[in-house]
Amino acid sequence: MTEVEHVDVLIIGAGLSGIGAACQLKTGHPGRSVAILEAREASGGTWDLFRYPGIRSDSDMFTFGYRWRPWPGDTALAGGAEILDYVRTVAEEYEVDKLIRYRYRVTGADWDSATARWTVQVDHDGAPLTLTCSFLWSCSGYYDYEEGHAPAFPGAEDFEGELIYPQFWPEDLDYAGKKVVVIGSGATAVTLVPAMSPTAGHVTMLQRTPTHILPQPGTDSWAKRLAPLPTRLTYPIVRWKNVLRMVASYQFARKFPDKAKGLLRKLTEPQLPEGTAYDEHFLPPYNPWDQRLCVVPDGDFFKALRSGKAGVVTDTIETFTPTGIRLTSGEELEADIVVSATGLKLKLFGGIDLTVDGVVQQADDQMTYKGLMVSGLPNFAFTIGYTNASWTLKADLVGEYVVRFLDHLDRTGRRSAVPVKDPAVGERPFMDLASGYIQRALDGLPRQGDRAPWMLKQNYLVDVRTIRRNDIDDGVLRFTP
Known part of the structure; x- marks a missing residue:
């Protein structure tokens, strides 16, 4: 019987978020094993997928660039090719390009409470594979790479x-x-x-x-x-x-x-x-x-x-x-x-099926914690950027939080933690934009709460305090030995 490969942290997606996550892990936890699974044949995510004329950032590059790796030059709104080159250059500089496994499409993941591990199902060029990890991190963005929103136009x-x-x-x-x-x-x-x-x-x-x-x-x-x-x-x-x-x-x-x-x-x-x-x-x-x-x-x-x-x-x-x-x-x-050009089709966590001890976790039954973890899902994080500011501002903060989270587990001798939803917390939509691509998908997304730490403030200055500086053990996370 073939032994199942285990890594400490498994990152899904080799785009801006996934590469940034791996760089922060390599800096903050150089002793941990990390793998990046990328469904496509190339890194860069959005900036490799989209090839239409003029594609560019609609956020300034000094906040769209990583906090810890300056954007070069004085260009405020850069083209897609420049952004792709920046992302891939950073990956090479931090040698995380060597951690990427291409054509690895994650189809499902099950958390086992007894072993405190995720068992991750993967399709690699049509062949099924299984890996395990102690921490699972979705950096696959929030839209469907294989299908956009395509209205049925009469005629x-x-x-x-x-x-x-x-x-x-x-x-x-x-x-x-x-x-x-x-x-x-x-x-x-x-x-x-x-x-x-x-x-x-x-x-x-x-x-x-x-x-x-x-x-x-x-x-x-x-x-x-x-x-x-x-x-x-x-x-x-x-x-x-x-x-x-x-x-x-x-x-x-x-x-x-x-x-x-x-x-x-x-x-x-x-x-x-x-x-x-x-x-x-x-x-x-x-x-x-x-x-x-x-x-x-x-x-x-x-x-x-x-x-x-x-x-x-x-x-x-x-x-x-x-x-x-x-x-x-x-x-x-x-x-x-x-x-x-009628918009995107949302697909949270890359559309993977998530289960805990064999029980399916329906996204719309859960609540997001600090906009980076999900109630009921132990040792799981996701990266979704701001809707009112640069994506990377939030992505960097999520990376810092995961590094601190793993530090806390090491320091306290714990194996896992999970956000536990308080029934008294009221529910709100996951995102509060009225944009069509968001409104079309809200029914299938997790909720946010009406108070901290369940509420998404969409405010970087607030998140710097709550994500970067607040204690990891805040009474909401339940830790297991």
């Missing part, structure tokens, strides 16, 4: 052009001189329009509802001015400047939504082509940060509109036609290519 089968999904962008797509319609108004759409318009014949962004858009400089002025100084001094300064600005702007928008809308209008309206109706195309029926703001570097989206090579139409789809899309208003948009 789509009659369309004689190409219908494209950004998540699966064809490498050989030729859109030079073509009429392109991009359906959607989120971050992907406002990235595609300026990226495609110089080459395409014309690009139209077709939106059902406008989105709040925030122009932002493509480079960081502080980083540029401080460039002659050592990075170890300048990076924390620029990073904290951006953190404080981010937290302050979010809090301002939530407390004074009308003033925030007025400020966004002041920044955006002067950049529109003459005659463009701001209220029709750029004033959403919801407040800023009810859904995530779309950030555009150096106003590139508005430059594309002013060039005449791109436009915005606010309407709903009646049906596709052989030559394009007929709208509810009766207007017809001719199209050679239609890009459906």
Whole structure:
């Protein structure tokens, strides 16, 4: 009988979060064995999967970069290729690239209380494998890598052009001189329009509802001015400047939504082509940060509109036609290519089946603890970034917490701990954004609580205290010898 391999910590996913997690473990617990299981054939996660034109970060790179490994240069909103290079470079520097096992798709995991171990089921190139670990860490993000949100468009089968999904962008797509319609108004759409318009014949962004858009400089002025100084001094300064600005702007928008809308209008309206109706195309029926703001570097989206090579139409789809899309208003948009930038499909923990002593743990029956552990799941952590700030700010904090958690187990001689839900704690949705991709999935997600440590504050300054500094043994975790 083949002996089952055991590792101390098993990380699921070799993207930004998984590589960061492994680096922090290697630094904080160099004696522990670690493996990273990656379902795909390459590292980088989102930044390797998405290949559509113009893909970039919509968070500044001084907070999107790791806290412990400075982002180089002064670029504030970087392209996907630059981010991928950064992630892979960090993996090589910390030698965690050697820990990645490719084409290892985790299908299920069962916690055994008697041995204090997870037994993890894996599909490797079609062959089943089993591993065990003492701590299981999901760094697989929160969306489905294999399937995006694909609405059923009436008449789509009659369309004689190409219908494209950004998540699966064809490498050989030729859109030079073509009429392109991009359906959607989120971050992907406002990235595609300026990226495609110089080459395409014309690009139209077709939106059902406008989105709040925030122009932002493509480079960081502080980083540029401080460039002659050592990075170890300048990076924390620029990073904290951006953190404080981010937290302050979010809090301002939530407390004074009308003033925030007025400020966004002041920044955006002067950049529109003459005659463009701001209220029709750029004033959403919801407040800023009810859904995530779309950030555009150096106003590139508005430059594309002013060039005449791109436009915005606010309407709903009646049906596709052989030559394009007929709208509810009766207007017809001719199209050679239609890009459906209609959002993601959420898939928590990579869709793996989790059981404890053989009993299935339904996600929607559980509650998240500090936004990084789940009630009822011992020695299990997950990394999901902020919805109102850079993903990596939260990812770094989760890594710090896991390192401290393992330190505590070592120091106290315990083998495991599990968050125990208090029946008196009220339930709230896992995420409080009104974005469609979140609302579509809420029923299958764990809940958050109405008080600490079960409530997600979505506030980095609060989490620095509660995650980085508060005692591990807080009376909520139940430890076992």
